[in-house]
Amino acid sequence: MAVYTQVDDEELIAFLSTYDLGPLLACKGIAEGVENSNYYLHTGAGSFILTLYEKRVAEVDLPFFLSLMEHLAARGVTCPLPVKNKAGVALGRLAGRPAAIITFLDGYSVQHPEAAHCAALGSALAEFHLAGADFALRRANALSVDGWRPLFAPCASRAEEVASGLGALVEAELGHLEARWPRDLPSGVIHADLFPDNVFFLGDRISGLIDFYFACTDAYAYDLAICLNAWCFDAEHRYEPEKGAALLDAYRRRRPLAAEEIAAFPTLARGAALRFLLTRYVDWLNVPPGALVRPKDPREYLAKLRLHQSAVDARFYGLAS
Ligand SMILES: Nc1ncnc2c1ncn2[C@@H]1O[C@H](COP(=O)(O)OP(=O)(O)OP(=O)(O)O)[C@@H](O)[C@H]1O
Numbered sequence: 001m002a003v004y005t006q007v008d009d010e011e012l013i014a015f016l017s018t019y020d021l022g023p024l025l026a027c028k029g030i031a032e033g034v035e036n037s038n039y040y041l042h043t044g045a046g047s048f049i050l051t052l053y054e055k056r057v058a059e060v061d062l063p064f065f066l067s068l069m070e071h072l073a074a075r076g077v078t079c080p081l082p083v084k085n086k087a088g089v090a091l092g093r094l095a096g097r098p099a100a101i102i103t104f105l106d107g108y109s110v111q112h113p114e115a116a117h118c119a120a121l122g123s124a125l126a127e128f129h130l131a132g133a134d135f136a137l138r139r140a141n142a143l144s145v146d147g148w149r150p151l152f153a154p155c156a157s158r159a160e161e162v163a164s165g166l167g168a169l170v171e172a173e174l175g176h177l178e179a180r181w182p183r184d185l186p187s188g189v190i191h192a193d194l195f196p197d198n199v200f201f202l203g204d205r206i207s208g209l210i211d212f213y214f215a216c217t218d219a220y221a222y223d224l225a226i227c228l229n230a231w232c233f234d235a236e237h238r239y240e241p242e243k244g245a246a247l248l249d250a251y252r253r254r255r256p257l258a259a260e261e262i263a264a265f266p267t268l269a270r271g272a273a274l275r276f277l278l279t280r281y282v283d284w285l286n287v288p289p290g291a292l293v294r295p296k297d298p299r300e301y302l303a304k305l306r307l308h309q310s311a312v313d314a315r316f317y318g319l320a321s
């Protein structure tokens, strides 16, 4: 359960009184997520999500995330909208943290995506990229190749606690990726964390996307690689080519991939695996005392990284220019 910061009733009622949302009727900590503290809020005006932004979200980036939601919603991407308070401001402070209220989206996330879900995701991801193409703000990806070594270094000595040989493997992979990381691919705003828990479905249709707090300006094909890792493996972390093909084909129908994006795809898939291996590894070793959170298993992403290391070129993913 991701609640790092507890909010007491009096503070919450005072915070809510700065909004036109009527009285507080219910507030519950949310059992999913690992990054921020999230509460389900029910007020006289309906259902909302209250988010208190935690460790990985820099306060200076919040206007980027909140404006992005407004930009996307205005272009037909269903996503939460930040709620403005009586002073017309969406960002506040609660319990010592930056905090915002966003609108509640109907839908549920699928735990075991099928190929049809992957295809729906591929279309939605391409639409997200196209809708964000004229978003004026920029935010560098702090968790791209230049951020991985500094992330790993402070806890590198504990790698054997998580998996035998992990330290050496990460070191070698960092060297490999730093030497080959593509820097000039078609870029724009990407979601960068579009895992199944951040995509809502109603029936077999996507009803909305959430959790834009890793969104940044980076290569579109890198976002696609993140999704391939998160959606196209089975519960034993084995790659499922038919799901990969469903995702990639649906994406390419909406936004064709350039030859250089295809050529770079195996490297991007390795980088996408290493990125989540590293953040999960760091979180696994550093659960804050008192936090209600279930850290995610870094070894899942070790298995995915190994798979991509075995890919000779993009044909492994069924990609050809
Ligand atoms: N706008 C929304 N409408 C409905 N439910 C939401 C909304 N935003 C968040 N939730 C619920 O809260 C949960 C956690 O939200 P979110 O994914 O933003 O948290 P997080 O800590 O950033 O998670 P993650 O680990 O995916 O980064 C979601 O899985 C979902 O159940």
Ligand SMILES: N[C@@H](CCO)C(=O)O
Pocket (backbone or CB within 6 Å): 034, 035, 193, 195, 276, 279, 280, 296
């Ligand atoms: N989606 C991430 C957690 C939130 O950033 C993961 O599964 O590691």
